[in-house]
Amino acid sequence: MLELYHAEPIANSVKVLICLKEKNLEFISHYVNLLRFEQHEPAYLAINPDGVVPTLVHDGNVITESSIINEYLDEAFPEPALKPANALERARMRIWTKYVDDYFGPAVSRIGWHFLLHPLASRLTAEERRLRLSRVPLRDRREKWATVAGASFTPEQLAEAREQIAEGVRRMESLLKNRLWIAGSEFSLADIASYCVIPSLPRLTPDLMSDLTTPRICAWLRAATQRAGVRAALAMPNRIPETLSALGLV
């Protein structure tokens, strides 16, 4: 039995949702409402002490870290394969996925947190803020929450994130020069990793992506979004609008 603890079909949650849907795997969905800080509640920390989503539970075994979950799913349920058959292409797949995890993704996330979470977190009272922050297990996450609960990122930090996104966009456009998908001729975990970041760019950094300047990324995004697995993942509930409304933020 497969169970997935996840948030909306964006960021690291959509990464694992796409993998599950591409493989037509049945799973029990446990929705975690990040805007209500459910990821830091004791019930969730008992499953994932790091207090981040997603978390996979397979027959009682807990697996964390979205990129590792996807490698696991592809090994435990090999059909259809989401890793290239060739070892060199698999290495390319992992190099790109690590780049998205370590550089490209965090840069997009910084802009996203600024626009989405700063308005939410900066409204907390001093007491709520202290309580919320005390429950965040990972130090770097706690610092990120403290930042958006305060004055948020500086203009310099946001500019730096934009530069990193521009670099990621340049690299991806260049990778797609000679191939349809990122690691080779087949859709792979590297494309799924990119789907965590690329769809939000037209909204967060509209000047960095267009059919004129990044035609290959735009074509890649259209092709990826047409896949049945991706569409099924995107159809999972998105409660951000209703939560923001309930919190009086929109």
Place this chain on the structure above:
Amino acid sequence: MLELYHAEPIANSVKVLICLKEKNLEFISHYVNLLRFEQHEPAYLAINPDGVVPTLVHDGNVITESSIINEYLDEAFPEPALKPANALERARMRIWTKYVDDYFGPAVSRIGWHFLLHPLASRLTAEERRLRLSRVPLRDRREKWATVAGASFTPEQLAEAREQIAEGVRRMESLLKNRLWIAGSEFSLADIASYCVIPSLPRLTPDLMSDLTTPRICAWLRAATQRAGVRAALAMPNRIPETLSALGLV
């Protein structure tokens, strides 16, 4: 044909050297002298534009990132296997390796840079410093070099790194409670990843590791160090003492 660009048998270089030696693979060794900043020279940047070691070249194909290189070597040369046969244990192997890459290793590295590279980098003239820094391609690396070329890390930053090392030591001691090696009953890439950090702890943070407080890590280190592959990797040249001496630093 395999070629490896690497530094001394420590940190990320020893990670790939152990993997190659455990598999008895022949390779051409290209030594990169980090203390002479050879990793930022145009000749090396033409091979690895990130300016970090190690880099593997297999039949002309460049593969970067030590953990990804090791996964590649294990797939391209499967015998003897360095990944557990079981998918769940492989996931555990990758979760620990990622933790070492993202948290444990960087904390050890901060203390190591402070003691080894700060005395070196802080002696550079303003002009040399500007030139050296301008050649470091990765922003986070450039900032790290700027830090050790200046006043180095603050006491708070060093204390924070020590706390993170203590946390890594606690986690590893706990992982070894029910098993001989980190991912299960066999020596794996997760043990190799740990070998980047653990051997330097008795020197860098002697109070955090001892037969009394961390008996399992100490037993693990002895068992790992007795392996033929690990011994062969450790026998690779270490030119740090002679380079420091040539630079007038010892």
